[in-house]
Amino acid sequence: MSNPKNDKPLSDQLRELDELIAWFDQDDFDLDEALQKFDAGVKLTEEIEARLRTLENKITVLREKFGEGRA
């Protein structure tokens, strides 16, 4: 992962966001808590988007030779 600030896998962050969204889907919720969760959701969304835009794949070619001496 090239993002030093966050070692959490993206999939975990996306899951976290889905949990926040699910919280908003309940019939009744406290407005103050909702505002806090909304702020957290926006922050998380921005963080994920920034990571998505900057993360690069790391490609390592093994030096090892395959199939030598094997049937």
Added chain:
Amino acid sequence: MQTLILGVSDLVALVNQTLEYAYPSVIVEGELSSFKLSKGKYVFFDLKDDESVVSCFMMVYQLRTALEDGMKVRVVAQPKLTAWGKFSLTVREVAPVGEGSIKRSFQLLKAKLEKEGLFDAGRKRSLPSMPQRIGLIASVESAGYADFIKILNGRWGGVDVTVADVLVQGTDASAQIVDAIRHFNEQAQPVDALVIVRGGGSAEDLAVFNDEPLVRAVAASRIPTLVGVGHEVDTSLADLAADVRAATPSNAAQILVPDREAIIRELHHKQQRMLTRLSVRRERITQHTTAAIERLLDRLQSALNVQQRHVKYARQTLRQLDPKVVLRRGYALVRDESGMLVRDAAALKAGVTIAIELEKAIINAGVKDVQPKE
């Protein structure tokens, strides 16, 4: 010159030495006949053309494809004289040649592996939706590899890709790919998915992906497999054995990772959804509050109305009691000489002066007589 006298075994050995020196390896093409397996270990067949026949021998484990009589095959072999004095080819590799034979071999092996259940839908595992570590088996020089990496980088980031650089065609390709599959499966921390890609090519180029040991290795992989070989029209047995089949290397990358732009769009959608839910909730709370205030105001208003009605009534009552109003209606107030209101006529006597107050005048009069009412 001394005549050399050889033992039989010596002769066989001498001939074999000569053959080995002259023909360490021959490649022969011919029609396969009398194909048979012995004890599950040995393979015997004849190779023939219109005029000649040669016996062939090989080990079962060297057999990489399904064969049957009548197929045209190419063998890589070493000519030998057996201990029984029979000339034979010791075969290292055998592969069908020509479209018809390749197709037939494919069908035979497919039927065999299908029967064993290698291609069963029930065996298929799904790939992780966002793999973090993948193993890639490909030739780094190939177009298929370049296509895969290009699409992968375009769509997604943060993936650790470990590449096993192998040949993807020719006689060594199968063994290299099988070994690479083994390598990834033996790691203490296996990758999330194993991807095998190779770009398009001729039927013979792609034949390695119909190689029995390779197909079995794909099917046996503990790590979920994704195979993208050739063009969309090509179907290899490795494709069928894989957990997920991609039409091409590019398609493999599309299947393996989500598209970041789609995920970002989804993120915005999710944010919007939170906002909508929040607004709805706020609106509902505002409506409740407004309704409560309105109810309170209504109640206050009706209480006020009652009070106002009371005041109005009281005012009317008071107005009726005002002596001026009474005088206006024609009544009169009678006072005695001391100015006190006369309430009882008995207090008046003839001859006294009284003051009679009307609405607009006061009459001073003398009392002539006082008579009680009947």
